[in-house]
Amino acid sequence: MTLARAAPSTHELGALRAEVRAFLAEARAAGAFIPRCDSWISGHDPEFSRELGRRGWIGRSWPARYGGRDRDELERYAITEELLAAGAPVAAHWFAQRQTGPLLLRHGTEAQRRRFLPAIAGGDCYFAILMSEPNAGSDLASVRTSAEPVAGGWRVTGRKVWTSHAHKSHFGVLLCRTGPPGERRHEGLSQLILDLHAPGVTIRPIRLLSGESHFSEVTLDGAFVPDDMLVGSIGNGWSQVLSELAFERSGPERFLSTMPLILEFIDAAGPDCAPETAETIGLLAAQLWTMRRMSMEIARALAAGDAPAARAALVKDIGTRFEQWSVEAIRRVAGREPAPESADRISSLLAQAIAASPTVTLRGGTSEILRGVVARELASR
């Protein structure tokens, strides 16, 4: 991830975006997907992911020897943005591309990279992130899931919750305890790659208020993990996770989740819209423009090998509050009731977005936790 590559020209990027847009327009016309808010969590479609993989649009910035295309980070960012804005179903490969890929590139063994990265980039291999535990919430350091050393590997026991799509994924990156917590509670944690189909792994989807089930609870009852599935070094899990969180928190999905609604709203508004509608569009755009710049600055830092944890937390806090605000702002002037399953696009997108709204400031660290991260960084300046 630290390779310096020539940045693509504006022209090249424009061409790539046009290519992605053309593909999306065609797929949408063919009924391959219906645009929806929050599609990076709620739109799980392996076939669609494989198609993206075939086109080289997953893990595009990774080295070619691991299935990537050796392209600049800005290209990956552009593709991601286009997919989110179109509300395309990208959840299947999302977490593997966003977190597991960079993790393995930074900390994985050569064997792990060769085994997993090409499959991820192909849109064929999906990872769940096994971090949160019941009754622990945002307190990641209180992990209790344990890994007991046994011949040739570990036996893992414990329970993980709020894992996205574990029931539809192949592997999980498991944060677990391989040693006693030290004074700062962060010691003794490690990351293991767990085969989700191994004996001793039970996955129960959690039904949400929306009726969907994209989260699962994963129970580990002595499941076996071979030695070579340790990621990074023993006891280094906490610092590995912290840099992973910077990837998790600063991406465009933290402010583009409601973009399908926003674009539909702008389309419906038209050039002669009421002053109020115009003002709302302007307020939406002004914030989007700003967050995009903030997010891209972090993407640049990440590509250079930094882990700007506080700035990433700040972007996620601002971005997710924006997402909540965007739904309210549109709802205020849209002049129609949100209605699930309605034929009116704005009514149904509004209903989706309102139902998802409470979750956006919870996933990936609650607002309170994020602000704590920011405040500590301010104090240490």
Next chain:
Amino acid sequence: MTLARAAPSTHELGALRAEVRAFLAEARAAGAFIPRCDSWISGHDPEFSRELGRRGWIGRSWPARYGGRDRDELERYAITEELLAAGAPVAAHWFAQRQTGPLLLRHGTEAQRRRFLPAIAGGDCYFAILMSEPNAGSDLASVRTSAEPVAGGWRVTGRKVWTSHAHKSHFGVLLCRTGPPGERRHEGLSQLILDLHAPGVTIRPIRLLSGESHFSEVTLDGAFVPDDMLVGSIGNGWSQVLSELAFERSGPERFLSTMPLILEFIDAAGPDCAPETAETIGLLAAQLWTMRRMSMEIARALAAGDAPAARAALVKDIGTRFEQWSVEAIRRVAGREPAPESADRISSLLAQAIAASPTVTLRGGTSEILRGVVARELASR
């Protein structure tokens, strides 16, 4: 304050309000005052206060033997509302009527009542509230100002800040330490009535960003307070202050401070105003209606002898946030720049209100402190 009186009829109240309004219209026409926001803090005019006193509009609910008029609390509330909405200069007698009067009625000696209450009700005698200390902020229990017992009374030493109009008042109610703090830090506090013109009292007005100086710093350097100026009992100061805070926090001045601006704005809007302006007026009114009811419910409880501290804190938190919001809401649609000293009424009222806006959530306990009071009460239910 616990006397049960027949509530005035709607008709009687209406007549009283009409009388107050007629007086205010006349005074305004005669140039006796220019309506301004926050007039209960910033409008100090002894002549005006004495005129109100002559009319029986100060301490109206107090017993007649102490200079009151024996009227229902609702009458006092109505007069207060009319004065605030008109932006009349009521600061001179404000704190004495709001806090000192009820304090003496609850805890004062008969001699104190006979001496001070008629003078307060006459609009002739003004009190400053000496609670906050430098570097203590909202932490009232950390009071360090001490009262040493001497022959016939106390010598008081210490420093008080943020006292409204101490430099223009006659007396102060001083919260000070007469004994060691106990385990809960609230013990050993007492309230004394201090003659602000006594030797050893130095008053320095504090210049504010607005250029005004309605707060002072009061330095006490062994000033003498005679025995008979103790209010209530020794060491009971904390609980006396707590019930005082309920009076301080729940009154209509916690949501009517910007009313002169709001009414001017509505007047300027007119019946054919833009939808946006109408919506703003509606949002302002909906909140005013609601807060009025909440505040009046507390006034009723106070009149019945209760001290609903948490509910009062809640009203102040909502009310002062409303005041801040009201300025922003009007500013957004008013279509003109706030300008101090402008001939345009809305521009100058906006400038006043914007300059005062940061202070409204500080005075009388910061929002954070108030929410702590509310949360503790919720937990104990």
Next chain:
Amino acid sequence: MGSDPIADTALLEQLARDVLERSCGAEVVASSESAWPEELWRALDTTGLTRVGVSEARGGAGGGWAEAAAILRTAARYAAPVPLAETSVLAGWALDEAAVELPGGPLTVARGDLRVERRRDGWILSGRADRVPWARESSWIVMFVDRRDTCLVAAVPSDRPRIVRSLNLAREPRDTVICDEIDLRDLPVAELESPTGLVSRGALVRAIQMSGALDRVLELTVEYASVRRQFGRAIAEFQAVQQELALLAGEAAAARAAADEAVSAVAAVTGTPSTRAAHTRREEVAAAKVRTGIAAYEGARIAHQLHGAIGITFEHQLHHFTSRLLSWREEYGNERRWATELGRLLAAMGGEGTWRRLVTAGDPVAP
């Protein structure tokens, strides 16, 4: 400070609470999308709670807005998935006004793109109404047909129109009712004075319900925060959580005050829920819908933030209340619609007039 009809309704509220505690558990609410809660309805109906606010002469249980409000607020605290308000103070009121005896079973009201035409010896009803509450479960639907200055109401058995199912955010039925030349000759039809009475009443009803749901959301959240532990202590001990809890309490209290104010005002006009009451006190009703609507969103947002992920699982009951809050704020006019109307009414009065109107809120007025 004046006697308040709201204070006299404690017994009625207690009755409602007893019935709901027995018949409206979390499982009844959770399964209501797939199964009509017949037992709950019957329990409410046999105690007369479904007909409070309708005169006894028409088969109602009597009582006015204060009594109806106490029941509706309580039902909202249980997220009771039945058309209680629709049957009593909406459809029941209209039939009462039209001097029609209340039919049995759940009732609802429909208004929208409906029209009548005179054909020889009677009216023929056509058109459609969207987002009709519980149309699919109602025995009769009271149709509101807007005319120039009045409103025609017609009670129609629910098997006459075509009903297309739809939902609100809380997955409560909000169906489309399609009338294809329904012959009104043998059905009760009457003309009401105000074409907009239903909207005011509906807005007041939803405001009352929101204030009830918010009380429950506050209770659930305070309880959760005192039980849930994180970083080694109850989250209610964290200052950041306390700040949010206080804000939530503020929203709940404001919603309650706003709804109470409107109910007092409307109840003061006349003892029974007449058209004129909600209409005469349109400002207070508007203020209530606006303020409770604001509280609905803020309250739901804070409650979910404090509950964390558990609050969005289907198993947890929080969402039953928050999704209703977010639906009800939209129904019978959202905050913007009512704030704009209220603002227009006040702007026409000028600054001084507005102030007079504000401070006479809740004062009794002649009907």
Next chain:
Amino acid sequence: MGSDPIADTALLEQLARDVLERSCGAEVVASSESAWPEELWRALDTTGLTRVGVSEARGGAGGGWAEAAAILRTAARYAAPVPLAETSVLAGWALDEAAVELPGGPLTVARGDLRVERRRDGWILSGRADRVPWARESSWIVMFVDRRDTCLVAAVPSDRPRIVRSLNLAREPRDTVICDEIDLRDLPVAELESPTGLVSRGALVRAIQMSGALDRVLELTVEYASVRRQFGRAIAEFQAVQQELALLAGEAAAARAAADEAVSAVAAVTGTPSTRAAHTRREEVAAAKVRTGIAAYEGARIAHQLHGAIGITFEHQLHHFTSRLLSWREEYGNERRWATELGRLLAAMGGEGTWRRLVTAGDPVAP
């Protein structure tokens, strides 16, 4: 991710910082209402900082928007009470465009109800302009007279019009300039292409200044919170305070990003601050003014809340920055005005067009 002209301005920023650190202490700012800070002005002027963004051919110091932005932002961090932006990228730019050599001394710009009439051999200027920055202290005032599709600019010595003093919230001079048949015959007059160029440029200037002032407000507040103790510990250790500090940091960062984005966009059009640059990238300028305006209020509110009463005393410097923030957000169009304009531009592009425009923000475009 592309080279950014902003990165190349560090040296210029350092120079400005050195000058301001020496000549713009808190006492200079505090006394500026009563005394023009001549020494500060001279220090800025002799280093050429007052003329960055104006071509060297006209007596300017050269440089484009990126360089001017670095200086303006830094000056805002010191609340420098002088018309730096007005002299350089507003008046200076207009004179540059009009091919007029810059006169000495502070300059300003005036636009409002101004009109010209042709009288025999030249123009006569009449009318008034409100809220002209520092008119009373300027040597020359550049008058902008709107015509149908163009804009007439005329440089007028400041002793010709009548000047009525007025202030903004920060008590910076915002005077009324009254022109009573000023004869323009011997004065520089020229015609500019765009009638609205000044407003865009002014908006961008205020956005840049707001982002600088917010950085300083954040610094002051973080420092205060770490020093100030209450209930026995530094208030920065309270969770409620930390939450607010993080929100403040977020607003400051967002303001910075918004202003940077617009500066990058405008700077990418051409190396010098031309009319067309701010005009071609009107969307980014609008977005910057909107977002910094929002941040200005939120930032000021939080900073005062955390500073408590001390922050509103005249002796404390916080208010110098917050009152400027609250003034600057109003000047050259508030958030509502710019959001509405931006929204109209985007609504005309439709959803897809808006998306394209958003993602090509900052991309270089031909002038």
